[in-house]
Every structure is written in structure tokens, then in C-alpha cells.
Amino acid sequence: MDMLVDIVSWVLLLIGGFFVFVGGVGVLRMPELYTRMHASGLTDSIATSLILVGLMLQGGFSLIGLKLVAILIFMLLTGPTSSNALASAALLAGNKEEGAQQGDKKV
């Protein structure tokens, strides 16, 4: 049983780590702001959830598990919200695709 939990949790942790990596590559390689945000949103939501669930399996039914559930709920609420705020702020500031690329070069 312990073995099974360990395997499942490691698989989740590894997939989560893979998504973090993909998100990082995406932020570097994507051409403009909104597609980059898509990549960073991936790290925010799916990668964090997978890693936290994997850690929960390691923690078991304890105070640690409860804290991880609280962190998961907090991340699921705030991550997409901040992505949404960023996207709408960029849209309102008139950051169209060409503008985004110019902005990138300056930085």
C-alpha cells in the first residue's frame, strides 16, 4: 500500500515538475505576451495542483495534508485571478501583439 502511494505521488510530482519546465520554456520561447501568459498560467494552475496533490499523498491525513489543501485552494483561487488581471491590464494598456514584441526588445 505504502509502495503504491509512493509511486502515485512520485508520478504526480514528476508530471508537475514537467509542467513547470514546459511553462518555463514557454515563457522564454513564445512570441508575444498572451501566449507567454498561457505558458505561465500552466505553471500556476496545473503544475502547482499536481505537485501539491503529490505532496498531500506523502503527507497523508495529518496537519500537513490539511495545510497543503489550504494552499491548493488558495493557489487555485489566486493563480487564475492574477493571470486574468494581467491579461486585462495588458489589453486595457493597448498591448497588442506587435507592441508586445517591441516591448520585449527594450527589456
Add this chain to the structure above:
Amino acid sequence: MTVLFGGFLLAMLVITALAMVQTRNLFVAVMLGGIFSLLIATVFFMLDAADVSLTEAAVGAGISTVLFLGALSLTSDHEHSKTTIRPLAIIIVIITMLLILMSTFDFPFIGDPQSLVQNHVGAEYLAKTPEFIDIPNVVTAVLGSYRGYDTLGEVFVVLTAGVGVLFLLGKAPPPGCYRNKPADTEGLSHYLIPRLVGRLVIPFLILFGLYVQFHGEYSPGGGFQAGALIAAANILYALLEGEKSALQVVPHKWLMGMIASGALLYGLVGVTGILLGGNFLDYSVLSEDPVKGQQLGLLIIELGVGITVTGVLLSIYHAFASRGKI
């Protein structure tokens, strides 16, 4: 493994610092500053300094980033490029750097049992805290009781910083001073989702702040961290609902009162110690039982710290946010 990960984090710190120096975009520099704080907070946590780590994450990555952004919103976000090379300055910087590098060789290795940190008063604090104060978190005992004077000094440093900023920015500027009016005071009225989520999250943020405040004797935390967290919750409210609504919740007058009364509360606990026949900041005389007295004293001074820190951080934020762009 820990050493490897620590080395990785420290290398990231150096890279972030270099990027911060390199960039001409101040907005990017502020964001990198936040990343720097989070990285160093992780390093602190790896060194088992959870209290310091919590402070760094709350103040360094959270509040000071927001305060810098508030300051940036008043000015331009691009540094004026000035690329004159001054040989004398470079020589001084290199000499100072070499001196600092040299002094690091005198540092003890991590966990070295022979180092001064392990052999001075630290061991005594660890041994005597259960007997004298009887709280699990020795950090709070050291900070509030054994080193109560230092913490009183820190609170007055925070107080002085707040008063200094308020002297410079506190008074509302005369009308016509700025080309533009103070920024939109409605907050993010057209951003539905952040406002809704903010309303959902803010009560829990304040609750967590209070937990950190009053649980400081049992778990990492205390007045400084709690003050930063509660101020952050208020600043989030101000960002979402606008300056006006935030000032209705905690008006300017209250903030002034909070700044002064927190530090005063701390000092009064010390004076009460004298009046009851003990030394300044000696909490043992506050109650019949010396241990209970210590715990009571810690609770009150942490409350004083929390009140002052909240007041100072909030009034600095409002001082920036209520101004127009120059």
C-alpha cells in the same frame, strides 16, 4: 543535497542581483527585487530560520514590491541612462568587494559546533527557555524577552521611518501642484474577477495575520510578520476598491494613532516592569507567577509591534497612493 540546492539558490541570487543592476527599466528592477526576496527567503528557510524567512517573504517580496510600484506610479519607469565611467568609484567598489570577500573566509561553516554562535549565549537560551518562559518557539523568547531592548529599538526604527516618510509625503499637496490629478480613486471597478476573488480572500488574509500575531509563541511568526500580512490585506483592498473605500475602513487618524500607540504600548510594558519592582522590560513581575508574567509580557509587546508595523506600512502606502503623477 541541501548544499547543492543552497548553492543553486545563491547562484540565482547573484544572477538576479546582476540583472537588477543591468536593467534600465525600473519596473523590471522592482519585479526582480521581489524575486530576490523570495529566493533569499527560501535560503533562510533552508537554514531553519523560519521566522526570518516569513518576514522576508511578507515584507521584502510582498509589501516593499507594492510600495516600490506605488512610488513608480508617481514617476517614469525608465532610468535615465548615464554611462559615464568613473575610475575612482570603480576602484573603491573593487577594493570594498575584495575586503568583503576576504572577511567571508572568517565565517564558520554551516553547523560548525565550534563556532561562536553555538558556544555563546545561544545554548543557554535553548536550555533555559522551557524553565523561564515555557513557550515552544525560542525565537520569540529571544526576540521579545532576552533581547527585548533590541526589539524595542527595532520598533522605534520602524516608527522613525514611518514618521520620516510622512513628513515628506504625508500632507496632501496643494491643488494645482501636479499636472495630472491623483490616479483613479475608484480602484479596479471594471475588473470584476479580481474584485470578487479579493473579497473572498481578504478576510482569510486578515485571519491568517491574526493567527501569525497571536500564535507567535508557538510557531514561526510574531508582530513584524503579522503587521506586514494585515497591512498587505488592507493594501489589496485599497488596490481593488480604491483609496477612498480603504480609508473609510482604516482612516488616517487611526493610522497615526496606531503608529504611536504600538510603540508606546511596548514602552509602557517596560515601565510597568519598573513600577512593579523589576527592571525595564522585565516581564516576570507582571504576574504572580514569573513564567505567566513572561508570557503575558511577550503577548503584549508582540501586539504593540504588530500595531506599529501595520500602521507604518499602511500610512506609507497611502502617502504614495494619494498623490498624482508628477
